[in-house]
Amino acid sequence: MARASQLVGLFLVLCASLLWGPAALAQETPRVMGEPVPHERALSTERYQDCGLRKRAVNASVSHRPVPKQSREASATIEVDYGENFTTEAEDAFERAVDVWETHISSPVPIQVQASYEALGEGTLAAAGPNFFYGVDATGNGETDVFAGDALTDAIVGEEANPQEPDIVVRVNNQLNGPGDWHFGPGDAPEGTIDFTSVALHELGHGLNYIDFFSVDQERGEYPSNTDGESRILGTYDRQVVSNDGELSYRALTNTSFYPNPSDELGSALTSNRVFFQGEASEATAELGTGPALPKLYAPGSFAGGSSIAHLDEDTYQPETQNALMTPIIDQAETNRLPGPIMCGQFRDMGWPLGVGCEQYFQDLFAVSVQEVDGQSGSRTLSWSEANDANIQEYIIDRRYFGGSFEEMKRVDASEVAGSSLTVEDLGLGAFEFRLRWVRENGSTASSPERVRDTVTVRDVSTTITGRDEQGRGTVDLSWTVPPGTSSDFLYRVERRTGEEGAFQPVATVPQDGDASDEQSKQYTVKGQTPGRYEYRVRAQDGAGNAVTSAAREAQIDFEGDVYALGPYPNPVRETASFDLTAREPQSVQVEVYNTLGEQVYAEQREVRAQDPTSLSIDASQWASGMYFLRLRGDGSVGQTKKMIVVQ
Incomplete structure (x- = not known):
């Protein structure tokens, strides 16, 4: 993460009565204003490469982990493009962080992350942030109100602002060795290791807009402005940052009446250790813990580029508290895989639609x-x-x-x-x-x-082969159960698929016998089924056309050999001889017919799918009456030879 630098040519003005978040969004449709600004222009490149998260060689031995995911439905989709150096264990650990964020935020637009695993030097764990920033008209007045990163902009506007580019860029250090090395596993980080998933969760938080534009240079604080110094780039995070004067009154650091930009006054406030994040949701979630009334931000006496302001205060939110994820220091054996209530409140105040992981702090x-x-x-x-x-x-x-x-x-x-x-x-x-x-x-x-x-839907669908006729065709008994409470206007359509790739086709319709006040059992029998593989299912449909479909159940009617022919029918044959062909494996089948003199009177190459009966019709109208022999030859084997009588 990094801080602000001069940015020429951009003009963003904060309205004094700016609305942002759910209240504003209910009134107007927000939209993007102007061209996207790459992070290299909005933030200093040097500081953007280091988010200021530091490791400490102290074993915290604490754990904050999410409940099983099955109780929380994902409300956002985060797709990660991993660089070639990412190992499988690093990807798995990163994906655990992705899973957490997918249940804590909500977005109709997939969030694209570009993640690299590379050498960042001994002092850096990782770095992340939005790839681009956008001016957003949140109130519908045609003017830019605030500045936001890719993912937040997309979530608020409801569409991809820059579909050709990733939304978040994450760089993780692959050179941690010895004490403080990475822990990649799903369990708690053991002593002497840094939890990779916790760091990934932290960095993704920065990419989701937990980022500020403030900086201090030779005691003068500033944030980006255009050349005339009047219009300002104001981020969704920055506008919530306030300073406390020691008398329980708070002043926004973007209020130029008290903190001109740039000024020594602003620099002094940014290094006062009295900087907080102000917002209705943030204040509500701060009350859930033991800290101050407003979330306290990290603002040490010496401005720490990459660490100051865009982290929670380390002394206030120790590793054992539920709000420790976004502090600037992670201890060894500190497993922290939850954003925590304060971060959820901050996200809500910044305008993020929330998922159930965060909504829990605001609902009964x-x-x-x-x-x-x-x-x-x-x-x-x-x-x-x-x-x-x-x-x-x-x-x-x-x-x-x-x-x-x-x-x-x-x-x-x-x-x-x-x-x-x-x-x-x-x-x-x-x-x-x-x-x-x-x-x-x-x-x-x-x-x-x-x-x-x-x-x-119907339950306990089963298929049973209950018999064979003299030609080897099977009888299939299909049964299912109808749950109690089912209306009498339901009908049950039996559907069948042959082979492994065919479409389901209707076979029969079975009516409902009155209202199913109690559980009902139903059955349908299919006779004369050619050997092969089938799947049966039941589609239940009410009088209005609404339908639910059961899971499919297989029925396998076996046969001898590699290729099987059923027929001919009718027999004797007069004009057309019809057969059903089945092959055990997909193959090309040579179909040949010979008369009693051994002369070939018919030949065809037929492609047959595995276990999928296919029809074969042979024109016999020009053949003389008598006996003929059908021979099937599959790939590398001889199948069946069948007799047929032709009568003209």
Whole structure:
């Protein structure tokens, strides 16, 4: 990470009443203003190569790790292009950090990361930041309000501002050796090692806009401005940075009435050890810990390029606290794989849409999920996490059926809920979306922004080969179970696919026998099935055309040899002889017909897919009445020879 330098020709003015984040976005559609500015122009190149995260040869032996991912649905997609030097174990460790951020932020646009694993020198662990910065009109007045990096800009605007370029550039040092070497594993970092995943999580945070434009040169503080010194580049992070004068009053460091740009006054504030991050969400999350009312930033008496301002204060947020990830020092054996509440608050104040990992700090209920219920076909359990001070009186589960309107399905008094879960029974077949609402003790209501989805389809689909006829054709019994609560207007279409690559085709339709108040078993029998491989599935469809489809089940009707022919039919043959061909492996099959004199009267080369019966029709209208012999020759082997009678 780095600090600001003079930037000629850019003009960005902060509006005194600037709105940013959810309140502003609900009013206007934000948009990008002007051309993207490469990070080399917005920040000094030298400092951009070092984010100021330092290792300390002290074993913290602490661990902050996320809950299992299955309870948190990803709300962002982060795609990483790893450089050629990245080892497999380093990639795996980096991906664990990616997984965490994908559940803590939300973006409709995939976030592209370019990551390299290279020599950065002994004092540097890693470096990261946005690749470009953009002026953003957040209020819709046609003027640039604030400056943001790639990923945040894309998330706010809702589209890729610069699709040809990565959004975040990360460089990780591959030269750590001896004490303080990298720990790549999924478990806690042992003593004497630095946790690679924790560092990657920290650096990705900088790339997601945890970055400032301030700098100090010979006691004069500044941030980028154009040549006339009036218009200023103001980042989403910078506008939240305030200084405390010791009397519980805070002044924005971008307020030029108190801190001209550049000025000694600004330089003094940046090195005062009294710098904080001000914002409604940041203040709310700071209250969850034991620190000051506002998140305190790292601002030592000697300005530390790459470390000052864009980190939380190390002394205030020690490794054992839940807000230690973004401090400028990481200890050995410090496993910190969670952004923490304060960082989530800062992201919210900067305008980031949040995922459930961060939303938990701002809601009564969060991390809602849905699971099947063992032994209860058609039932689902909704589970959630709950804030300690939620004070909920009543829970409500709403259901949406096949994309229709939400309807209340269950309402339960909080005193009757054991743990943080509720089960809804007898849903019947359908594609469902569930919403959890609640009523607080003061009578106010709220709803989780998370919508959990699940599909209930027929269960226990099975196929059984129950017999063979004299020609080797099989009988397939297909059975399935219909869950209770299923409407009487459902029909069940049996579909079949031959071989391994064919499309599913309808075979038959089975009606519903009244409302399925109890679980129902259904069956359909397919006779005369040519040897080969098949897959069967059941597509259940209601009267409105809504449908759910079961998983497919295989039915294998075996045969002898490498190539098999079923037929001819009809037999005797009059004009056309029809056969079904099946091959054990994909191959080219030579089809030949000979008369009783050994003369070849027909030949064809046919490509046959594995276990996929294919039809063969031979025109016999010009042949004399009598006996003929069909011979099949596969690749490297002789298949069957079959007799057929032609009658003219």
